Amino acid sequence: xxxxxxxxxxxxxxxxxxxxxxxxxxxxxxxxxxxxxxxxxxxxxxxxxxxxxxxxxxxxxxxxxxxxxxxxxxxxxxxxxxxxxxxxxxxxxxxxxxxxxxxxxxxxxxxxxxxxxxxxxxxxxxxxxxxxxxxxxxxxxxxxxxxxxxxxxxxxxxxxxxxxxxxxxxxxxxxxxxxxxxxxxxxxxxxxxxxxxxxxxxxxxxxxxxxxxxxxxxxxxxxxxxxxxxxxxxxxxxxxxxxxxxxxx
Amino acid sequence: xxxxxxxxxxxxxxxxxxxxxxxxxxxxxxxxxxxxxxxxxxxxxxxxxxxxxxxxxxxxxxxxxxxxxxxxxxxxxxxxxxxxxxxxxxxxxxxxxxxxxxxxxxxxxxxxxxxxxxxxxxxxxxxxxxxxxxxxxxxxxxxxxxxxxxxxxxxxxxxxxxxxxxxxxxxxxxxxxxxxxxxxxxxxxxxxxxxxxxxxxxxxxxxxxxxxxxxxxxxxxxxxxxxxxxxxxxxxxxxxxxxxxxxxxxxxxxxxxxxxxxxxxxxxxxxxxxxxxxxxxxxxxxxxxxxxxxxxxxxxxxxxxxxxxxxxxxxxxxxxxxx
Ligand SMILES: Cc1cc2nc3c(=O)[nH]c(=O)nc-3n(C[C@H](O)[C@H](O)[C@H](O)COP(=O)(O)OP(=O)(O)OC[C@H]3O[C@@H](n4cnc5c(N)ncnc54)[C@H](O)[C@@H]3O)c2cc1C
Ligand SMILES: Nc1ncnc2c1ncn2[C@@H]1O[C@H](COP(=O)(O)O)[C@@H](O)[C@H]1O
Numbered sequence: 001x002x003x004x005x006x007x008x009x010x011x012x013x014x015x016x017x018x019x020x021x022x023x024x025x026x027x028x029x030x031x032x033x034x035x036x037x038x039x040x041x042x043x044x045x046x047x048x049x050x051x052x053x054x055x056x057x058x059x060x061x062x063x064x065x066x067x068x069x070x071x072x073x074x075x076x077x078x079x080x081x082x083x084x085x086x087x088x089x090x091x092x093x094x095x096x097x098x099x100x101x102x103x104x105x106x107x108x109x110x111x112x113x114x115x116x117x118x119x120x121x122x123x124x125x126x127x128x129x130x131x132x133x134x135x136x137x138x139x140x141x142x143x144x145x146x147x148x149x150x151x152x153x154x155x156x157x158x159x160x161x162x163x164x165x166x167x168x169x170x171x172x173x174x175x176x177x178x179x180x181x182x183x184x185x186x187x188x189x190x191x192x193x194x195x196x197x198x199x200x201x202x203x204x205x206x207x208x209x210x211x212x213x214x215x216x217x218x219x220x221x222x223x224x225x226x227x228x229x230x231x232x233x234x235x236x237x238x239x240x241x242x243x244x245x246x247x248x249x
Numbered sequence: 250x251x252x253x254x255x256x257x258x259x260x261x262x263x264x265x266x267x268x269x270x271x272x273x274x275x276x277x278x279x280x281x282x283x284x285x286x287x288x289x290x291x292x293x294x295x296x297x298x299x300x301x302x303x304x305x306x307x308x309x310x311x312x313x314x315x316x317x318x319x320x321x322x323x324x325x326x327x328x329x330x331x332x333x334x335x336x337x338x339x340x341x342x343x344x345x346x347x348x349x350x351x352x353x354x355x356x357x358x359x360x361x362x363x364x365x366x367x368x369x370x371x372x373x374x375x376x377x378x379x380x381x382x383x384x385x386x387x388x389x390x391x392x393x394x395x396x397x398x399x400x401x402x403x404x405x406x407x408x409x410x411x412x413x414x415x416x417x418x419x420x421x422x423x424x425x426x427x428x429x430x431x432x433x434x435x436x437x438x439x440x441x442x443x444x445x446x447x448x449x450x451x452x453x454x455x456x457x458x459x460x461x462x463x464x465x466x467x468x469x470x471x472x473x474x475x476x477x478x479x480x481x482x483x484x485x486x487x488x489x490x491x492x493x494x495x496x497x498x499x500x501x502x503x504x505x506x507x508x509x510x511x512x513x514x515x516x517x518x519x520x521x522x523x524x525x526x527x528x529x530x531x532x533x534x535x536x537x538x539x540x541x542x543x544x545x546x547x548x549x550x551x552x553x554x555x556x557x558x559x560x561x562x563x564x565x566x567x568x569x570x571x572x
Contacts, residue, residue, distance in 0.1 A: 013501060013521050017385045037502060095364075096357070118350065121501065123384050123391070126345070126366050126403075130322065130354025139433040140322045142351035145495075155437075159347055159496070161259065161449060163441035165319060169434045176350070179502050180495060212363030212397045216379060219390045221527075227534070227544045232553025236565030238533065241549060243569065246531050248510040249453065249477060 001057045001149070001171065003046045004111035005082065006102060006128065007039040007064050008120040009073040019218045026218075033073055037185070038117025040080075044182035045147055046115060047081045055149040059083045061111070065098045067091050071201065078196035079188035085201040093211035095123070099131035100209045106136060112171040113154060118143065118178040129176035139173045145180030251308075252278040253338035255329055256289040256301060257348055263289075263297050265411075265450050266344045266404075268304050272412040273371070273404050274342050275305030280375045283339065285416075286310060288332050290325065291317060302418035304411060312423045319436040320348055324427040326355040331425060333360060338399065345403035346449060353403050362399035369408035369507075369528065386501050386524035406449050407507040408528060448497065451480035453510045456499060456526075458484040460515020460536060460555055464492035469559035470514060476566045482506070484516050500525035515555045518543025535559075 011017065011031045018027040035043070043062065050057040062077040063086040064070055074085045086109075088101040106114070114136075116129030133140035145164070146157040155168045156175055188196070230238045242248050254274045256267040267287075274285045287306040289298070291313065298309055310332055317324065329352065333341050341356060343349035345367045357364040365380045373379040377394050380402065384391045395401075448454065455474040461467065474481045481497060488498040499506055501524035511529035515536065516522060523546055526532065534547035535555050544550050551558055 011385070013386070013524075015385075015388075017388045019389070095354075099354075099358070121386050124367055124382075124386060125364075126350040127354040127357065127364055130351065131358050133322070134326065134355040134358035140351070140355065141434060142322065143347040160320075160441075161257075161264070161347060162445070162447045163439060164496075165436045165440075166438035167319075167434050167436050173433075179498065212357070212361070212395065213365065214394050214396065216392045216394050218384070219381070219392070221387070221390065224546065225548060227547045227550045229550050229552065232551050232558055235551055235553070235558045235561035236568075238549060238551060239562060239565040239569055242510065242531070242533070246510070246548070248531055 001055065001112040003049065003057055003060045003113045003115065004106070005039060005043045005046050005060065005062045005077070005115045006132070007043070007062050007073065007077055008036040008117070008122070009033050009064065009066055009070040010036045010120055010122045013037065013121055023218045033070070035073055035077055036117050036120045038119070038177060040185040041182040042115040042117060042177045043077055043080060043082060044184070044186045045177070047186065048182065049147070049149060056152070061086060063102060063105070064088070065090060065092050065101045074201055075196050076188060078199045079192040080186050081192060084199055086204065087201055088204045088206055090206035094213045095125045095127040096131060096212045097209050099128050099135060101206055102132050103135035104207050105204055110172060114138070114172070114174045116174060116176050118176055129174055133174035136174070139169050140176065141167050141169055141173070142176040144175045144177045147175055147177070147181060250281070250339045251284045251286045251336050252281065252340045252342065253333050253336060254285060254287045254306065255341070255343045255349070255352070256287050257344065258289065258291055258293045258297070259447075261292060261294045261297070263293065263300060266346065266406050267301065268411050269406070269409050270342055270344060270404055271301045271304040271306050272414070273409045275412065275414050276371050277340060277342070278305070280372065281339065284308070286336055286338070288312070288329060290328060298420050299418060302416050303413055305414035305416055306418060307416045308419045308421065310421045310423050312425050314426045316429070316432065317427050319439070320351060321427070321432050321434050322351050322355055323431040323433065325352055326359055327428055327431055328425055330356055330359040332423070333399070340400045340402065342402045342404060345405050349403045353401055357401050360399045360401070361397060362401045363395035363397040364401040364403070365393045365395055366403040367405045368402050369405045387527045405507060405528065446478070446480040448480040448482055448504055449506055451508050453477045453479035454482050454506060454508045455479045455512045455514070456482035456484070456516060457487060457493070457514045458516030459486050461487070461492070462515070462556065464490070466556055467492070469563050472563050473559060473566060476563065476570055484522050513543050513547065514559070516543055517541050518546055
C-alpha cells in the first residue's frame with residue numbers, strides 16, 4: 001500500500017490575522033506557517049500505519065500545491081517522517097484548482113489511500129478532499145475519525161450527526177479526516193530533521209486550470225458589545241437577564 | 250430554473266437544519282425570481298414530507314431507495330446531481346454539517362459548480378454571485394464570487410432563522426435509485442445516540458472546561474442543561490482527559506456550533522476554542538479569572554468559582570421553571 005497525505009500550509013492557529021491592500025490580501029508579515037492541524041494528524045496516522053508491518057504500507061508521501069515558499073512546511077512533514085514529497089508549483093486560486101492539480105499528478109502516479117484534512121484552517125473550505133475523490137472517481141469517506149487496515153482492506157469510522165459509523169471501503173479511496181484520527185501530532189526529532197534535508201521533493205509544473213471561485217475581499221468581524229457582569233454571590237440574577245433581557249429562554 | 254435544497258432526516262423526521270435550509274433557499278430564490286425544490290433521500294414519515302412547504306418549498310422530491318441506509322458519497326452525489334440536472338437547478342444548497350461536507354465538494358465537480366462553504370448570510374449579490382463566508386476559523390470573513398453558471402452553497406448550522414412562508418406544494422415520489430456500481434462503501438456498524446439533543450442542532454449549549462476541575466464535578470452542569478433543554482459540550486482538554494465524550498468537544502478541531510446561547514464554564518477562551526463557538530448569539534462566561542479571554546467574547550459574565558456558581562444557577566432555574 002502507498003499512502004498520500006495532502007497538506008496545506010496555513011498560518012499558525014494563534015495568528016492574529018490582518019489584511020492589506022484595501023482588505024484584499026492577507027498581511028503575511030510575521031506569520032508563522034505550519035502544516036494544517038488535521039493534515040499533521042493525518043500524517044501521524046499514516047506513519048503509525050506504516051510502522052506496523054502487518055499493514056504492508058510501503059511509503060508515506062506528502063503532497064502540496066503551492067509555491068516554493070511552502071517548502072519549509074513540506075520539509076517539516078518530511079522531518080516528521082514522510083518518505084518523500086510532491087509539490088505542484090503554483091499559487092492556487094481556489095480549492096478546485098488545488099484538487100484538479102493534485103488529480104493530474106495522481107492519475108499518473110496513483111496511491112491506495114489518499115488522506116486530506118476536513119478543512120484548512122485558513123479558508124475553511126472543507127472541499128479539496130471530496131473534489132479530488134470525484135475527479136479521480138474514487139470512493140470517499142469524510143469526517144473520518146479513525147483509520148485502520150484489516151486483512152488488507154481499509155476500515156474507517158465516520159462521524160455522523162448524533163453518532164458514528166464503521167465503514168469498510170475498497171482502496172484506492174480518499175479519506176477526509178478529522179479529530180480522533182491520531183491522538184497527538186508527531187513532532188520532528190533531530191534525526192528526522194537531519195534526514196529530511198536529503199529526502200526527495202518532486203516538483204511538478206501546473207496544468208492550465210481555472211478556478212471556479214475567487215475572493216473579492218475580506219472583512220474583519222464586528223467587535224462584540226462589552227460583557228455585562230453579574231456578581232457571583234447573586235448568580236441567580238444571570239438567569240433573569242437571560243430570560244428578560246436576552247430572551248433566550 | 251430553481252434552487253435545490255438537500256434535506257436531511259434523523260429517525261424519519263427532518264432535522265431542524267432542513268427547515269433552515271429551506272428558509273434560506275426561499276430568500277435566495279426570491280433574489281433570483283425562482284422556486285425552491287427540496288430533495289429528500291431516505292425513509293421519512295409521510296406526515297413530514299409536506300413540512301418543507303411551510304418554509305417556502307414548492308416542490309418536494311422524495312427518493313426512498315431501500316438500498317440507501319447510510320450515506321455513500323458517490324451514490325448520493327449521483328442522485329443529487331441527477332436531480333439538479335433534471336431540474337436545471339442554478340443553485341444547490343446543503344448544510345455545512347458532516348453530510349454536506351461529504352457531498353457538496355463531489356457535487357461541485359460533478360456539476361462544474363463553484364462552491365462557497367459555511368455561509369451564514371444571504372448572498373451579497375446574485376449578479377455577480379457573491380457570498381460572505383467565514384475564513385481563518387472565524388477571525389475574518391471573505392466575500393467569495395462564484396463564477397460558474399451553477400452555484401453550490403453550504404449553510405452553517407443555526408445561522409439562519411426559520412421563516413414561515415407557506416407555499417402550495419407538489420410532492421413527487423421519485424423512482425430514481427442508487428447506482429449499484431457506485432455503492433462501494435459498506436457500513437458494518439452504527440453507534441447512534443437517540444432521543445438526545447444533537448449538539449449541532451441545539452439552541453442552548455452548556456459547556457465546561459478544565460476549570461470544572463474533574464470528571465466528578467459535572468453533576469450541576471448536566472442538571473442545568475437538563476433544565477434548559479440544552480445540549481452539553483466541553484473544551485478539548487476535557488475530552489482529551491476523558492472527563493466527557495469526544496463528541497462534545499467544540500472548537501477549531503472539534504464541532505463548530507452556533508447556538509442562541511452558549512455557556513462557557515471554566516473555559517479560558519483560547520482562540521482555537523472560540524473558533525468553534527464564536528458564532529453563538531449570546532455567550533455567557535463563568536470563570537475565576539477576570540482576565541480570561543473568554544470575557545472578551547461574552548455578553549454576560551460571572552467572575553467566580555463555577556463549582557459554587559452552578560448550584561445557584563440550578564436553584565434559580567428550578568424556581569423559574571416551576572412558575
Ligand atoms: C492546533 C490546535 C487546535 C486546538 N483546538 C481546540 C479546540 O478545538 N477546542 C478547544 O477547546 N481547544 C483547542 N485547542 C486547545 C486550546 O488552545 C486550549 O488549550 C484549550 O481550549 C483550553 O481549554 P480550557 O479552557 O478548558 O482549559 P484552560 O485553558 O486550562 O482554562 C481553564 C479555565 O478555567 C478557569 N477556572 C479554573 N478553575 C475554575 C473554577 N473553579 N471555576 C471557574 N473557572 C475556573 C481558569 O481561570 C481558566 O480560564 C487547540 C490547540 C491547538 C494548538
Ligand atoms: N494547497 C494544498 N495542497 C495540498 N493539499 C491541500 C491544499 N489545500 C488544502 N489541501 C488539503 O485539503 C484539505 C481541506 O482543505 P480545504 O478544502 O481547503 O478546507 C486540507 O486539510 C489538505 O489535506
